[in-house]
Amino acid sequence: MALRRAALPLAGLVWLLAAPPGAVAQPAPPRPAPAASQPAPPPASQPGGRAAELEPPRPLTAATVPYPASAPAHARPVVVRVKIVVGADGAVQRVERLTPPQPVFDDAVIRAARAFRFAPGRYGGVPVPVAVTFTHTFQPPPPAPASQPQAEGPPLDAVLKGRLREMGTRAPLAGATIAALINGRRYVADADRKGRFRLPLPAGAARITVHAPSCNPFVQQETLAARQELAVSYYVERERYDPYEIVVVGEQRRVEVSRITLRGPEIHQVPGTFGDPFRVIQTLPGTAAVMSLLPYPVIRGATPSSTGFLLDGTRVPLLFHLLSGPSVIHPEFIDEVQFFPGGAPVLYGGYTGGIIDGRTRRGRPDERLIDVDVNALEAGGLVREPFPKLGITVTAAARYGYPGLVLSLATKEASLSYWDYQLRVDGGNARNGWTLFVFGAGDELDTQAPSAQPGQPSPPLTPALIFEFHRLDLRAYHGSGSFDALYRVVLGLDQMASAGTNVTNYVLEPSLRWTWRAARSLTVAAGIEGNLRKIEQGTPPTPGAGEVSLAAITGDLHKLYSGGALLEAHWRPSSRWLIRPGVRGDLYDDGMTQKHAVDPRLTVRYRLRTLDLPDVSPTSDASAIWLKAAVGIYHQPPRFVLPLPGMDLMPLKYGLLRAIQTSLGAEVPLAHHFSVGVEGYYSALDPTVFDLAFNSLDLNTLGNGALFPTTTAPGTTTGQELLDRLTHPQTGRAYGLEVLVRRQARTGLYGWISYTLSRAERERSGQWGTYDFDRTHLVNLVAGLPLPRNWDLGLRLQYQSGRPTTTTYGYNTARTDGYLRVDFRVDKRAVYRGWLLDFYVDLLNAALLPEEVTPGQKIRYVLPSVGLRGRF
Secondary structure (H helix, E strand, O other): OEHHHHHHHHHHHHHHHOOOOOOOOOEOOOOOOOOOOOOOOOOEEOOOOOEEOEEOOEEOOOOOOOOOOOOOOOOOOEEEEEEEEEOOOOOEEEEEEOOOOOHHHHHHHHHHHOOOOEEOOEEOOEEOOEEEEEEEEEOOOOOOOOOOOOOOOOOOOEEEEEEEEEOOOOOEOOOOEEEEEEOOEEEEEEOOOOOEEEEEEOOEEEEEEEEOOOEOOEEEEEEEOOOOEEEEEEEEOEOOOOOOOOOOOOOOOOOOOOOEEEEOHHHHOOOOOOOOOHHHHHHOOOEEEOOOOOOOEEEOOEOHHHOEEEEOOEEOOOOEOOOOOOEOOOHHHEEEEEEEOOOOOOOOOOOOOOEEEEEEOOOOOOOOEEEEEEEOOEEEEEEEEEEOOOOEEEEEEEEEEOOHHHHOOOOOOEEEEEEEEEEEEEEEOOOOEEEEEEEEEEEEEEEEOOOOOOOOOOOOEEEEEEEEEEEEEEEEEEEEOOEEEEEEEEEEEEEEEEOOEEEEEEEEEEEEEEEEEEEOOEEEEEEEEEEEEEEEEOOOOOOOOOOOEHHHHHOOOOEEEEEEEEEEEEEOOOOOEEEEEEEEEEEEEOOOOEEEEEEEEEEEEEEEEEOOOOOOOOOOHHHEEEEEEEEEEEEEOOOOOOOOOOOOOOOHHHOOEEEEEEEEEEEEEOOOOEEEEEEEEEEEEEEEOOOOOOOOOOOOOOOOOOOOOOOOOOOOOOHHHHHHHHHOOEEEEEEEEEEEEEEOOOOOOEEEEEEEEEEEEEEEOOEEEEOOOOOOEEEEEEEEEEEHHHEEEEEEEEEEOOOEEEEOOEEEEEEOOOEEEEEEEEEEEEEOOOOEEEEEEEEEOOOOOOEEEEOOEEEOOOEEEEEEEEEO
């Protein structure tokens, strides 16, 4: 295949974008029994997508709260919610109020909670401090008894029983209190963990009320006959609905130096991302963009092919659909996104740049969900269904994208469509179970056919570029005592077709990983990995004058085998130090050349000082000022400039790429869930090959509009010179300072401000010059605000300074104009008895601000997405 012809569709990307069991109740005593608190810990991610087993603290004493004698009169229930920090010895270390101040009631709950005793929580079998929420509801006292003695209450010869569910989601309403008022007498019961209740009552008309934490009061009128058992189902409305609510139970341990973890609304409701979790990475420190719409990040000065796009730790050949398409995985599968701009641990090998790892979660055995999403660019759905008799939970999803409809408003000379699918089966439990995950995706870009007539209004289109890949990921988990193991094999098929040439890759990736908790302060991890690739290339067309053929680059590459081994430790010699040394070794063989690499890495964290913050446990790592540092060596095999299926493998004759990454920084927690992180970094790239290039070397040569060198005008640069530029090893470096101010909270405003001051350079002729995609200043503001009545507003503001450009003074001696982009998103959720309907509007570049693509050429665009999402 002639590289020029393969690149034509990519060359068009730039200008195409330019256009657009329950308690039995008795007559109420002077005070009601408290509502039960049910801690519900979320899974914590481990390498390989496995959820670590977190056992919450188990109460050893009754969780009762005396009704305060000095309580003021109140006609409505008073709900008090606190966070209880349970230490590794089971003692209550701290109690923090979470609800608005209610002094007398707050004091009663806090005083009682401090006397609670627990069996400690355990993480992977090891006692750890855990924070749990406890909610107590004070019901209004019953009316004072009359001065005349009253007869004994009527007989309880009727029963009201049933289930309490959350309106919209049908989830069991645990921790709720149900009360019945009959002839001035009050009868109370609590629902169990599945929302079930049973309430004996006298016959007659009853006023039923239900009170639950974070829910609106529920009132229902019922009439019960003698010797009747009335079965009901009540749907109780929450004060607010957030399908991406963040739930935090245990305080997370600080381990990595540079990792940023995003969850909940942070990955699903950021404006300008169309609800796609992976696109949020472009708003974080150290991440520049090739172009604002293209999903190829330049992280800390490294070319996109040096960045790892991963799903549960294994590589995805195409993370994003073409143009401004979403990622190839349905967002509902992604539980969190872990982003390493640098300093990644030895668990991640084969990349010299950043790591973007999407973590999925296991389907719960009691979780049922139907999710349907339709918007201006795509339509898709997801179904999750448990099968208790088989002990499995099945999740299936599929989407079809039709951005060509929007593209047709700007040009009739191109069209684009895409699809993806996912099927996941989870069996057993998180520590001893298995997972089968099958997923794949495909894109087709059509351009004007050769038979089209000049000036034809609607020229015929023909497929110009087709990508497709499939993966089967089978995992088995085994845990016993202090030992855990993950056994995994991934099978895959990657295909690319363009200009009459097909490239097919067959993939086999086996891996084994073991974790041993040798002591409370020491955990050791080891692993073995393999990667086998078989490559089939069709016969390429004969390249024309000035063109570079694919065969000239790949040669006789038909296979690539690699194997690696890793060993690392998490050592916490004291509460102040956390040391993570590791080393991995890798061997590569393509049948013609062999290469090997040894990568030692070390990260260190030091607790400088513990702060007394009102909303953070003093024993938590999140309550301290941390100093952090990292240093490590990273190798990767040569890859093509862009991560594309079928074209990501290059012969080993070009050598292994190497980077030495260092960083130094600090983390400072603040009140009201704010935190500040500052980190300086330096990366030495020696060598770097297949750099993403765009600019001409001088004004006598053409630039590279296809984002990588292809061809030039006759009489200027020859194909061989372009090939030399593409494959010639270079020395590079990148350094800078990153700042992240962030607020993480379950309520109120959330978001972050990130700023990066950076420099990326390459050495030419003994002198350092700026890299084609160097951007000095990167600024991002992301803010989300939940409003009453289930409204959400989101704002994203992004500024990136101009990138270098060639002038008469020489290569990359000037810069294009920087660009500013403002994105806006509005969500409104309607709640029905058994389902939710989310209406959203997402505007990318809502202010229609210009972006300079090439010197003197600016484009204006606005990309709206209006959609409906139903959750049943």
